[in-house]
Amino acid sequence: MSNSSPETHAEPLVRLVGVEKKLGRQKVLRGVDLEIRQGEKMVIIGRSGGGKSVLLKHIIGLMQPDAGQVWFRDKDLAQMTEEQLVPLRKETGMLFQNGALFDSLTVGENVAFPLREKGGISEDEIQAEVERALKIVDLPRQEQKWPSELSGGMRKRVALARAAIAKPALMLYDEPTSGLDPIVADSINKLMIRLGHELNMTSVIVTHDMVSAREVGDRIAMLHEGRIYCVDQPAAVLESEDPIVKRFVNGISDASDAIF
Amino acid sequence: MGMLKMGGQLVFLFQDIIRCLFVYRIRFGLLVRQLDFIGAKSVPVVIITGGFIGAVFAAQCEFQFRALGMSSAVGPVVAIAMCRELGPVLCALMIAGRVGSAMAAELATMKITEQIDALRALAVYPTEYLIVPRFLAMLISLPILVGLAIICGIGAGFYVAVHVLGVPGVYYWNNMIKYTHDKDIWIGVVKGFFFGLIILLVGCNKGLQSSQGAEGVGLATTEAVVDAFIIVLIANFFFTFLLNAIL
Numbered sequence: 395m396s397n398s399s400p401e402t403h404a405e406p407l408v409r410l411v412g413v414e415k416k417l418g419r420q421k422v423l424r425g426v427d428l429e430i431r432q433g434e435k436m437v438i439i440g441r442s443g444g445g446k447s448v449l450l451k452h453i454i455g456l457m458q459p460d461a462g463q464v465w466f467r468d469k470d471l472a473q474m475t476e477e478q479l480v481p482l483r484k485e486t487g488m489l490f491q492n493g494a495l496f497d498s499l500t501v502g503e504n505v506a507f508p509l510r511e512k513g514g515i516s517e518d519e520i521q522a523e524v525e526r527a528l529k530i531v532d533l534p535r536q537e538q539k540w541p542s543e544l545s546g547g548m549r550k551r552v553a554l555a556r557a558a559i560a561k562p563a564l565m566l567y568d569e570p571t572s573g574l575d576p577i578v579a580d581s582i583n584k585l586m587i588r589l590g591h592e593l594n595m596t597s598v599i600v601t602h603d604m605v606s607a608r609e610v611g612d613r614i615a616m617l618h619e620g621r622i623y624c625v626d627q628p629a630a631v632l633e634s635e636d637p638i639v640k641r642f643v644n645g646i647s648d649a650s651d652a653i654f
Numbered sequence: 655m656g657m658l659k660m661g662g663q664l665v666f667l668f669q670d671i672i673r674c675l676f677v678y679r680i681r682f683g684l685l686v687r688q689l690d691f692i693g694a695k696s697v698p699v700v701i702i703t704g705g706f707i708g709a710v711f712a713a714q715c716e717f718q719f720r721a722l723g724m725s726s727a728v729g730p731v732v733a734i735a736m737c738r739e740l741g742p743v744l745c746a747l748m749i750a751g752r753v754g755s756a757m758a759a760e761l762a763t764m765k766i767t768e769q770i771d772a773l774r775a776l777a778v779y780p781t782e783y784l785i786v787p788r789f790l791a792m793l794i795s796l797p798i799l800v801g802l803a804i805i806c807g808i809g810a811g812f813y814v815a816v817h818v819l820g821v822p823g824v825y826y827w828n829n830m831i832k833y834t835h836d837k838d839i840w841i842g843v844v845k846g847f848f849f850g851l852i853i854l855l856v857g858c859n860k861g862l863q864s865s866q867g868a869e870g871v872g873l874a875t876t877e878a879v880v881d882a883f884i885i886v887l888i889a890n891f892f893f894t895f896l897l898n899a900i901l
Contacts, residue, residue, distance in 0.1 A: 456771050476779065483777040494772035496764075508776050556776075 406465075407432045407564060407596045408453055413462035414620075415448055422448050424620030425462065435590050435597040437607045437628070439642065440617035446600040447491065449617060450566050453598060454486045455479040466564075484512070487557035488566040493549035495541040501528070501552050502537030508560040527555040532581060547574045554582065558589055565589065567599040571606045583609045604643060608632055616642065660881070663863060664855045667781075671789050674782040684787035692753050692788070693795030700799045701806050703748050707740050708732060708807025712815045725821045728811070729830030736807035737838040738845075743890055745803040746849035749796060750882040754857035757788060758878030761861025762871040770862075785858050796850030797843045804842055841897045848893065849886050856882040 408430040415423040422445035430436045430453075440446050451457040452464050455471040464471040466482060474482075487508075495504050505524045509515050515523075528534055531551040541549055550570070557565060567586065571579035583606050589595050601607055607614055607628060614631040616623045616639055624631065624639060632643050641648070715728045761784065764770050773780050808830075816823040857878045864874035 451771070454775055456774055476774070479774075480777050480779055483775060486775070488772070488775040490768045490772055490775075492767065494768035496769055496772070497767075511776060511778060553772075 405432050406430060407467065408598070409463075409465040410449075410452070411463040411465070413449070413452055413459045413464060415445070415452070415457065415459050417448065422620060423452075423459070426617070426620070426622055428615055428622050428625070430596060430598055433590075433594055433596055434612040435586070435599065435610055437599045437601060437611035437614045438617055439601060439604075439607055439614060439631075441642070442602070444617055445620060446617055447568050450488070450568055450598060450600050453564075453566060454483055454488060456488075484560070485562055486564045486566065487560065487562035489550070489554050489557045489568060489570055491568045491572070492546070493541070493553035495549055495553055495556070497541045499541075500537065501533075501539045501541065501544070504541065504552060505537075505555045505559055507556060512560060523559060524555075527559045528552070531555045531585065547578045550574065551578075551582070554585065558593075558595075561593050561595075563596060565595050565597045567597065567601075569601055569603075570599060571601060571603045579603065579606065582606075586610050604632065604645075618642075660859070663859050667785070667855055667859050667862075668851075670781045671785055674779070674786050675789075678779070678782045678786070680790070681783065681787055684783070685790055688787045688791035689795060691756075692749070692791045693798065696749060696752060696795070696799055697802065699748050699752060700745055700803050703744050704736070704741060704803030704806035705810040707744055707803075708736055708810040709814045711735060711740065711807070712811030713819065716815050716819045716821060725815070725819075726825035726829050728815045728821060729826040730833035732811035732815075733808050733830045733834040734838050736804045736811070737834065737842040738894070739890075741804035741807060742800045742842045742845035742849060743886065745800045745846065746796070746853065746886045747883060749799065749850070750853045750857075750879055750886065753792070754853040754882045755875045755879045757854070757857035758861040758864070759871055759875045761858060762864035762874040765862065765864055766866055766868075766870060780862075788858065789854055792850045792854040793847060796853075797846040800842055800846030800849075801839075804839070837901050840901050841893075844897060844901070845890065845893050848889065852885050852889060853882045856885060 406429040410426050410428045413423050413426040414421070426449060438446050438449065448457060452459055452471075453466070455464070455474065459472050462472065469482065471479060471482070495501075496507070499507065502524050505527055506520050509520045509523060524537060525534070528536060531554055533548060533551055533555075536544075536548075536552070541552070544552065554570070570582050570586065574582065586597060586599065587610055590597055597610075599606070599610060611628045613625055614628050615625040616631065618638060624634070624636065631639060634640055634643065712728055712732045715731050716725055719725050719727055761770075764784075770780050770784075773783060812823075812826065815821040816826055860874040860878040860881070864870040
């Protein structure tokens, strides 16, 4: 498929080359090649259990590939140790599927966490930033609550505030809208777009949600059987006549998918 | 094979902790929180454990020694047993049950809910943030808790022997002071230190290595206790000879 997009000439921020990963006995990634350009919002779609989250974790080195390279700017993460990756991760943020809030900290402490770790910021400024971030995700004055007191959707929004508060250059979203009602999902979509524009963030979004993919993505990549099957602009992918893409996008199962 | 693998993991974890101690600043807030959880909140169980063991041990000794007319020998016997064996071992078993299991459960839960990955994604090295404060808190707390168990055991033994069973208090006390040496107390405290290390490493390792799902958390928790018990009991045997020779 063609590869045209408004930012064709932009430098890639992340470049995956032949990434392979085996989990247990299953080969989840079988040679993934993908470029994510500076400033773009790349949506990755694919079947459940198809390795999308695993792919996302490779991009910030939470997982190391069995083979292949993961380039972030001019560094190959695959060659780095856990501790060498720590400074690089100050430039990245990740929204986990279920939020992954620290349940020993309050909502406010969770959101403040990246700022406190960064250091050099006064407590007053941190409080102001936290307040602002929680307002943006539509959870004002929830600082004192514990994560266990929040619903799934609220937890996800707090997690989004936490991931974005330090204004990372690269944001990774692992199913940001799954399990949310359509209105909250839409607000998350708008937030992702807004963060991209205002902070010139590069985003990688793993999702099943075609509405979200269409609305947010500059480009869509489909992961199929451990490889990137196609990369293109949303309209081209969503209206594709390719049987595999079409079936996925329109959510059509066939006899071999029957679970009974 | 499993034992060998676990041994290797414990060595690597220990090495990583020691390195982090030198490379990173210590997080005092987290250390205080762990001191409270591991140390302060364990005080009641340790008092009960030490006290009742000292009391029954004194009673059993007195029953046997009375026939020989050596009731006042109960004092040093109880004191030495409490210092060298009962204090450190029973205290370690209580802490393994109370703290080792909680550590394994907490870390395993953090692992399956991706909180450890979130920590890594937020540019924090997990060993430094999660393990080092627990490590320091355990090594500070356990020797003190062992000391507390010893004191309670000796006190309870004195009370039972003298006030309940009628052993003359002065003889009991004087014999105890005469035959209990600094060495006995040191053996207890040093054992406590190493048992703390064992409980910490086993508990944290089980938590960090746990497999996915609720089952993984349960398994990590029980294994943390059982393995720590077994290692403490076996290590105790060797420490007994080693410390007796070198202290």
